[in-house]
Amino acid sequence: MSDIKIAIEEYKKGEHSLVVVKDGKIVATSKDKGVRGILNVYTSNPQVLEGASVADKLMGRAVTMICELGKVKSIYTPLLSQGGEKILQRAGIKYQAERLVPAIRNRDNTDLCPIEKLTTGTEDSEEGVKRIHQFIINLAK
Incomplete structure (x- = not known):
């Protein structure tokens, strides 16, 4: 079975919001909400993402920027x-999505997701991920 099929199958069990599969093995999972799961994988061990297949609950610009920097397959x-789709296309990352939306909304659907807003002002994935990381650090204070 292909890595992406394993990732999808494991994700659809409903136990994780993020599943990362590489070389036929599940190498990372997360139950975290939002961008934290993939950000933690990327910051702790970015090599895990290189050439991997990722299933994630939702993907906006932020998550796709991390996927681009991590060289996800x-x-x-x-x-x-739609912003995330453009990043995936630019990076040459194959993708399957059930729904395509103009932008990721916040949890109460009153505005854009704050993480999506952070990345809207840049097309540079390195800059976008720096902004995300700083935002998460500030939240923890």
Whole structure:
């Protein structure tokens, strides 16, 4: 079975919001909400993402920027933003999405997701990920 099929199968069990598969093995999972799961994988061990397949609950610009920097091979998501799709296309990352939306909204659906807003002002994935990382650090204070 391909890595992306393993990732999708494991994700659809409903136990994880993020599943990373590489060389036929599940190498990382997360139950974290939002961008934290993939950000933690990327910051702790970015080599895990290189050539991997990723299934994530939703993907906006932030998650796809991390996937681009991590050199992810393919992704699956139930919900992908148009901005995220552009990043995946630019990076040559294969993707499957159940729904494509203009942008990722915040949890109460009153505005854009704050993480999506952070990355809207840049097309540079390195800059975008720096902004995300700083935002998460500030939240923890």
